[in-house]
Amino acid sequence: xxxxxxxxxxxxxxxxxxxxxxxxxxxxxxxxxxxxxxxxxxxxxxxxxxxxxxxxxxxxxxxxxxxxxxxxxxxxxxxxxxxxxxxxxxxxxxxxxxxxxxxxxxxxxxxxxxxxxxxxxxxxxxxxxxxxxxxxxxxxxxxxxxxxxxxxxxxxxxxxxxxxxxxxxxxxxxxxxxxxxxxxxxxxxxxxxxxxxxxxxxxxxxxxxxxxxxxxxxxxxxxxxxxxxxxxxxxxxxxxxxxxxxxxxxxxxxxxxxxxxxxxxxxxxxxxxxxxxxxxxx
Numbered sequence: 001x002x003x004x005x006x007x008x009x010x011x012x013x014x015x016x017x018x019x020x021x022x023x024x025x026x027x028x029x030x031x032x033x034x035x036x037x038x039x040x041x042x043x044x045x046x047x048x049x050x051x052x053x054x055x056x057x058x059x060x061x062x063x064x065x066x067x068x069x070x071x072x073x074x075x076x077x078x079x080x081x082x083x084x085x086x087x088x089x090x091x092x093x094x095x096x097x098x099x100x101x102x103x104x105x106x107x108x109x110x111x112x113x114x115x116x117x118x119x120x121x122x123x124x125x126x127x128x129x130x131x132x133x134x135x136x137x138x139x140x141x142x143x144x145x146x147x148x149x150x151x152x153x154x155x156x157x158x159x160x161x162x163x164x165x166x167x168x169x170x171x172x173x174x175x176x177x178x179x180x181x182x183x184x185x186x187x188x189x190x191x192x193x194x195x196x197x198x199x200x201x202x203x204x205x206x207x208x209x210x211x212x213x214x215x216x217x218x219x220x221x222x223x224x225x226x227x228x229x230x231x232x233x234x235x236x237x238x239x240x241x242x243x244x245x246x247x248x249x250x251x252x253x254x255x256x257x258x259x260x261x262x263x264x265x266x267x268x269x270x271x272x273x274x275x276x277x278x279x280x281x282x
Contacts, residue, residue, distance in 0.1 A: 001029045003032075004110070014114065018032075021113040026080075031087075034069055034073065096134070097137050100112065112142045113143045140278070144276065149273065154182055154184060154243045155184045156240065157175065157242070161190055163206050163209070165205065165249055176212070187218070187221050188221065190220070191224070191228040191231045247278075
């Protein structure tokens with residue numbers, strides 16, 4: 001059974017990501033963990049006014065969140081009606097990233113699917129702070145779903161690589177599994193942003209990576225552009241790719257993008273689901 005973590009703040013954006021997950025894995029036996037994270041310090045005055053004199057703030061918040069999760073799950077069960085799917089509600093008031101990582105560890109979740117932005121997200125901000133922090137610090141793959149993204153089958157992927165690191169087959173396993181589910185085509189895209197040829201180490205990394213994709217439909221593409229993400233995004237649009245994928249490791253190009261002030265530029269190019277997979281190889 002596949003276990004998938006679905007963080008939610010009950011916003012329309014997060015519910016859209018949940019519906020996407022349920023639809024995408026409709027033919028697979030899955031256990032969906034719905035995780036609601038809510039800081040106790042953010043309780044609004046109306047919540048406090050409704051509490052009885054003997055009720056603790058913490059307990060009231062827990063019960064309110066559990067009730068909201070139950071409603072979401074009941075709606076999912078009614079609409080999904082899939083005997084292959086199981087839903088488990090979790091409420092946590094820890095640090096968001098720690099809560100997600102701990103829940104993944106406890107329930108052996110193999111994938112996180114979440115919206116790129118939550119209830120407080122502005123239209124101009126594609127990646128919310130929670131999503132960015134999780135991409136930086138999570139040891140689990142994340143499939144981020146843009147706000148208002150329509151439910152479509154992921155039949156073609158644009159997978160950006162830089163060959164600066166050794167990527168194991170386990171690192172790209174989430175992409176391979178998603179591709180197998182729809183017999184998808186994966187375009188492995190190397191963006192050359194200089195006039196230099198691949199080094200001997202990069203050539204080895206390239207051959208290793210290409211070998212991992214022998215079991216799926218794939219093409220290898222070389223693009224020439226100074227802006228790596230822009231090139232991948234434009235290729236994705238021109239060739240009608242349904243989603244993008246990247247491997248993240250400290251000091252690679254995705255890590256640098258997430259750690260600079262150009263996160264807004266990064267976000268503007270993301271109008272399709274993006275799968276971020278942590279690189280665990282040395």
